[in-house]
Amino acid sequence: MQTIQNYINGTFEDPLSGDWLDNYCPANGEVYGKIPNSDQADVDKAYEAAKTAFPEWSETTLDHRSRLLLKIADLIETNLQRFAEAESQDNGKPVNLAKSIDIPRAASNFRFFAHAITQFSSESHESVGLNAINFTLRQPIGVVGCISPWNLPLYLFTWKIAPALAAGNCVIAKPSEITPLTAFLLSELCTEAGLPKGVLNIVHGLGKTTGQAIIEHPGIKAISFTGGTTTGAHIARTAAPLFKKLSLELGGKNPNIIFADCDYDAMLETTLRSSFSNQGQICLCGSRIFVETSIYEKFKADFVSKVKVLKVGHPSESGTNIGALVSQSHLEKVMTYIEEAPQEGGKILCGGHAVSVKGFENGYYLEPTVIEVATDTCKINQEEVFGPVVTIMPFETEDQVLDMANKVKYGLSATLWTNDLKRTMRLSKKLEAGIIWVNTWMLRDLRTPFGGMKSSGVGREGGFEALRFFTEAKNICIKY
Ligand code: NDP
Numbered sequence: 001m002q003t004i005q006n007y008i009n010g011t012f013e014d015p016l017s018g019d020w021l022d023n024y025c026p027a028n029g030e031v032y033g034k035i036p037n038s039d040q041a042d043v044d045k046a047y048e049a050a051k052t053a054f055p056e057w058s059e060t061t062l063d064h065r066s067r068l069l070l071k072i073a074d075l076i077e078t079n080l081q082r083f084a085e086a087e088s089q090d091n092g093k094p095v096n097l098a099k100s101i102d103i104p105r106a107a108s109n110f111r112f113f114a115h116a117i118t119q120f121s122s123e124s125h126e127s128v129g130l131n132a133i134n135f136t137l138r139q140p141i142g143v144v145g146c147i148s149p150w151n152l153p154l155y156l157f158t159w160k161i162a163p164a165l166a167a168g169n170c171v172i173a174k175p176s177e178i179t180p181l182t183a184f185l186l187s188e189l190c191t192e193a194g195l196p197k198g199v200l201n202i203v204h205g206l207g208k209t210t211g212q213a214i215i216e217h218p219g220i221k222a223i224s225f226t227g228g229t230t231t232g233a234h235i236a237r238t239a240a241p242l243f244k245k246l247s248l249e250l251g252g253k254n255p256n257i258i259f260a261d262c263d264y265d266a267m268l269e270t271t272l273r274s275s276f277s278n279q280g281q282i283c284l285c286g287s288r289i290f291v292e293t294s295i296y297e298k299f300k301a302d303f304v305s306k307v308k309v310l311k312v313g314h315p316s317e318s319g320t321n322i323g324a325l326v327s328q329s330h331l332e333k334v335m336t337y338i339e340e341a342p343q344e345g346g347k348i349l350c351g352g353h354a355v356s357v358k359g360f361e362n363g364y365y366l367e368p369t370v371i372e373v374a375t376d377t378c379k380i381n382q383e384e385v386f387g388p389v390v391t392i393m394p395f396e397t398e399d400q401v402l403d404m405a406n407k408v409k410y411g412l413s414a415t416l417w418t419n420d421l422k423r424t425m426r427l428s429k430k431l432e433a434g435i436i437w438v439n440t441w442m443l444r445d446l447r448t449p450f451g452g453m454k455s456s457g458v459g460r461e462g463g464f465e466a467l468r469f470f471t472e473a474k475n476i477c478i479k480y
Pocket of ligand 1: 147149152175176177178212215227228229231251252282384
């Protein structure tokens, strides 16, 4: 039995209340560990530790902070296999995926912000004729909160805490209670790397108690949150009267728009990935596929035949393409969308059933599913399913597909397949999404801004945007 503990003031601690939660393995449905069911008292304790650590940490040199973060990055890489197995055990994703994407990216997050902080600059302006010079100080905010979801556990957790620490803040972080294991393992590495006590505090527990205590805490001045849109709206309502700085990275219902002039083979391979990577549980997945009429029937046949041979299996088996969904309740939610789709004219072209994997019959497995929809406004085309389910439908004109692509409440990302540069520019400007991929998907350069429009969020992370978020800009005007 794996026991996960809170990491407060550099030490591992049981929850003050003595309450624990079960931690399930999605691949076999069994409880394999327990995690603290922390409450406000634990968050208060973490806050005191962070507040005490802040004056010294915020005054450390950039070189010192940078070296520490690089050390953490190195340690993550040294522990790649262990972390990948833990992530897979906790989340249900294939070990190979965790090994090639999630864990390396967690190391890159630390490495990137270790370097970025040394290049982060601020403005200065001479007020000509007034004998004054203005310059901007970028100061750490103080104690900040980082709350992350279960789909890319360590990847998104570190995407928040690395820039927060680099900028000189002290952090109280909460991973999703469904996937706490790699955040717990990370705390061991932080101690090993020599991170001073109290600089990073990890408090485990439920969103409605632990998370709520973080967002309500008057001393926590900024919240970086990634998760669902409903939770994001709740956080915004709670934080507004407390005047907290907020970064909200929320859900997506992203269009994948395919024109007949695209590089077909590359499109097909990438569309398979953008549809079903991580069991479709990525906010950036292209879950609404629109295909130009002239190639629609060919695409439909080719795509479905490729989807049918994807292997649903135990996450640690080599050759598994689709692992387990994260929880029983999530599997049930995704199934409900599939079952309801035919009521609005949806036709299931392949998949649509829960799968029993031999030897792991209680795991949460689902066939990758393709649904041909009759209209872009049906429920499954409008709401975030967050599973291995995509819809497809044809389009005739650029205007028509643009209208359908934008006609959702979300605006996180969009993918465009075309070799027409003018069309690329026309559509890229008009698509309502924070990230547009053209002839690719999920190609990330960590220097670029990342975030959504509309119900997909507020603010941008990535590169200097993250460092701007985690600092206060103070202008100093000197008359000479
Ligand atoms: P949730 O919004 O349910 O949870 C996200 C985190 O917030 C979890 O740690 C959760 O804890 C916590 N939380 C829940 N309620 C509160 C609260 N009242 N106060 C503070 N914290 C709270 O999202 P999921 O974990 O289900 O993640 C899936 C969602 O995340 C999808 O909608 C997906 O699109 C989105 N997402 C967005 C990304 C982006 O960059 N835009 C990237 C990845 C995912 P607990 O687990 O205990 O409920």
